[in-house]
Amino acid sequence: MSKEERVRLFLVDDHAVFRSGVRAELGHAVDLVGEADEVDAAIELINERVPDVVLLDVHLPGGGGQAVLRGVLPHHPEVQFLALSVSDAPEDVIAVIRAGARGYITKTISGDELLQAVHRVGAGDAVFSPRLAGFVLDAFAGSGGTGAATIDPELDQLSPREREVLRLIARGYTYKEVARDLTISAKTVESHVSSVLRKLQLSTRHELTKWATDRRLV
C-alpha cells in the first residue's frame, strides 16, 4: 500500500483518552472510519464498515481483543488487526496473535512509529514490537520437540535465523537496522517475521499452550 493512499482505520479501545490521542496523532494521515469501546459494538461496526486496519486493544470489556477477532475474521478475512496494550500479560498478547492479529505494539509507541506500524499491517506485513519478540522467544524457548509428539516440527520451532532476527528486534532494532546488522535485505527481515507470525498462529506446539497456561497460573 503506497503512502498516498490513505489507510481506512478503525479504533477499538475502552479508554477515551487514548482514542482521542490517536485521533490527534494520526487524524491527518489516515481515514478514521469508526471507533468502539467494547466487543459487541466493535464487531458490528467493523463488519459493517470493513476498514483496512483495526487498532485493537488487547484488554477490552466483554471478552478481550480475541473476541473481536473471532467475530470479524470469519466474515472479513481481509481486515488486518494490529493489537496494542499498556499492560503486558504475555499470554493475552500471544492469544490475540494466535487469534489472527498481524502484530503487537505497546501504547508507549510514538505517533510516527504508530503510523508506520499501521501502514505496515495495512500492507499485509507483520509488526513485531521488541516486547512481542521477547514473548515469542520465550514461548518458543526450550528448543522444542522433546517428549511431546509434534505434528509438524517445522511449525513448532523457530529457525536459527528467525531467532536471530527476533533477538535483534527485542534489543530495540528496527527492521532496517536488523537488515543492516545481518547484512540481509529489509524484505528478507519482513519475510522472517511473517514466517514467525505464521508459526505462532498455526503451531500446535504442546509447549506453546502449556507456556500460556503456566503463565496464567502465575
Place this chain on the structure above:
Amino acid sequence: MCGGLAQATGIDVTLVRIGFVLLALGSGMGILVYALAWLLLPLEGESTTIFTRAVTDRRGIRLVIAIIPLLVLVQVIAGALHLGYLGSFSWPVFLAAGGAILIRRNASTQERLWINDDLVPMLHAGGDRHSRLTFVLRIAIGVVIGVGGLLVLILGHPSTAALRPVGGVLLVVAAIVVVFGPWWISLVRDLMSERQARALAEERAQMAAHVHDSVLQTLALIQRSADDPRQVVRLARSQERELRSWLFEGRPPGTIGDEATTLAEGIGLLQRQIESDHGITVQVVVVGDCDLDERLRALLDAAREATVNAAKWSGAPQVSLYAEVEPEAIMLFVRDRGHGFAPDSVPGDRQGIARSIRDRMARSGGRATIRSSPGHGTEVELLMPRPGSVT
C-alpha cells in the same frame, strides 16, 4: 636481544642470531655471552639495562646482603660437622640466589610478567599455596627430617663430645639472630607494607567506582534539576539514605538489594528507578528468568550503570534493555538511539564506562562489550556466564 647486540655493534641481526646459535651448539659459550648481553644491553625502547638498574637498586642489594648471614651460618655448620662439600656447594647457590633476586627486581615489566607467570608457579608446582593440607604436610615433613638429623648426629657419635660442635653452632646461630634479627624483621615489614599499599590502592579504585555510581551521578542530576527545588531535595534525600547505608551498614550503593529475588524482578526494579530518576522510558524485554546471585547482582549493577549513562549522555528519550537467560550465560543488552560516540575518543576520566561497567563485569567473571558510533547510538553488551555451566 640479538637485535640489541646488532644495534650496538652494527652487524646484521640475522648474522648475530646465527652466530649465537653456532656458539651455543659448539661450546656453550654462546649461552654465557647471551646471558651477559641480556644483563648489560638495554632492551629495545629502554635506556637502562638490568645491570645498571641492579647496581642502583638499594633495596635489592639490602635483600642480597641479608642472605649473607645465612651463608655464614651454612659455612659454620659445615665446618663444625666436617662437611666440606656442603661448604663449597653453598657458595654458588648463594651467588645464584643473590643474582636471581637482583634480576627479578630489575627486570623490565614484560620480563617480570614472564618470571611471575611461568617461573614462580614452577616453584609452587605440586601444591596450591592456599591449601592448608600442603602447609601442614610440609611442616610435618620438616619436623620429621629435623628430628631424624639430630638422632643421626647423636647415634653416630655415642659420646656426648659429639654434641659440643652442635652447641657451638647453636651459639653462632643465636649470635647471628641477635645481630641481624631486627634487620630481617624490618625487611619483612617493608615487604608487608608494600603489599598493604597495593591492597589499599585496589580498595581505593573500588571505592571510586562506587562513589562515581552514586554520589557523582546524583550531583550531576541535582545540577540538571537546579530549578526544581523539590526534585533537588528528593535526590539529596535518597542519596543521603544510600550513602548512609553504604558507610554504616556496608551495603554498596546503587545495588539491587533484597527486594528482588529473580533477574526479571531486579530488571523491573531497575527500570522503575531509572525511569523515575531520569525521566526517560526504559523499554524492558526479558526472555526467561532465574534466581539472583552475587554475579547477577553485579550484572544488574553494570546494567544500571549502562542505562544511566544512556539516560544522561545519549539524548535519546528511550533506552532499550533486553535480557535473555540462556543455559550457559545471561546476555543483557542496553541500547539507545542517541548521539553515540567514537569509543577511542572517550577521555580516560570518563569513569562510567571504563571502570564501572568493564571492571565490574570482569571482577565477577563476565565481560562487557561497548559498540557505538557518532550518530548511531550506543549498545552495551553484557555477558555473565552462569555458575556451574561449562565455559
